[in-house]
Amino acid sequence: MSVYDYVLTESDFVHKDDLHYPFEERGLQFGDGIYEVIRVYNGKYYLIDEHVERLYRSADAVKLKMPFSKEEMYQQLDALLQKNEIQNDAKVYMQITRGSAPRDHAFPLNVKSNLYAYVQDLSRKMDFMAEGVSAITRPDVRWDWCYIKSLNLLPNVIAKQEASEQGCFEAILHKDGEVTECSSSNVYMVRDGKVYTHPAKENILHGCVRTRMKQFCEDESIPFVEEPFRVEDIQDADELFLTSSTAEVMPIVQVDGKAVEGGQVGSITRKLQHKYEQDAGIKESQSMFSHVKAQ
Structure with a gap:
């Protein structure tokens, strides 16, 4: 299951080969982040409202500031499918962490969260x-x-x-x-x-x-x-x-x-x-x- 070329990040769409984060990344060092897996059938999201609502509930629970509003998130997720020309059955994996900063258990100040979301083909079992x-x-x-x-x-x-x-x-x-x-x-x-x-x-x-x-x-x-x-x-x-x-x-x-x-x-x-x-x-x-x- 290869990943489609374009990945959504907190700032832009980038090619998957160009996606890099510093080694001092809180998701890697603390598991300090959240994620969602959203099903796609024939190029359309299934239960997208439920997934977005749960994503933001998780963010609130761990005091993580999201890079997009809910309305912007819907727009970006739709754009992700369009950018990769998805018409088939697939899944979108999305992950948001508290960001990249020197390792310290306390939350870093003035650090932007890291987000990426990518698309993979997923046939039904x-x-x-x-x-x-x-x-x-x-x-x-x-x-x-x-x-x-x-x-x-x-x-x-x-x-x-x-x-x-x-x-x-x-x-x-x-x-x-x-x-x-x-x-x-x-x-x-x-x-x-x-x-x-x-x-x-x-x-x-x-x-x-x-x-x-x-x-x-x-x-x-x-x-x-x-x-x-x-x-x-x-x-x-x-x-x-x-x-x-x-x-x-x-x-x-x-x-x-x-x-x-x-x-x-x-x-x-x-x-x-x-x-x-x-x-x-x-x-x-x-x-x-x-x-x-x-x-």
Whole structure:
């Protein structure tokens, strides 16, 4: 997945080969920054309002001064797609740090924040969404402010790596047995026709796709219960799935080597996948369901 040529910075659009920051950069030295990953379908942003709002909430939470107003940010993000002539499925990664300054824990004075945003192609994970994925469970050892989309992701990275080493797609995290979320996604359990997920408190990321899941469930008269479930509840789950901007609505059919409800993707997960495609404006010819039928 190569990066498209033009990168948005705090001052201009630059070629990716010309993007340089000093080694004394607070994002590198302290993880002193925030980020967003925004999905693009057929050259158009999906859930752009939710992502921009969350970006600015994160900035406020860590007292980071943004280089653009919200209105300017929308304009710049649109220009980024236009500059790179994006017409396909892709993702935009955006990162803002407190800037470049001599290393000191206290905030530097009169230093501008550093921003960059770039575009990469990103095809949909059709086979995974059709057949489901496997996961492992791991203790949630992250800090308490996971609602901030900060650059401090080492515990997430380690959990994801442990999942990868076991041939799994994700790691389901828990605190003392109470499931919070995954290393890079929100997670949901279906039981008796109800969808359960951890409430949107400070200790989980308030996923943009998560907000749509709640809406989709309401549209379909599916009870959406925002209360934690436990690791041991997974063995009795009717369905299990995760959501994120890059994974969409992803069924989980195996956890810690044990099948979830026979290892089959459930009907509620399928219904929510369909709702997602409709909401994202995905054409029928590009639908995961059409992909499955064609196989």
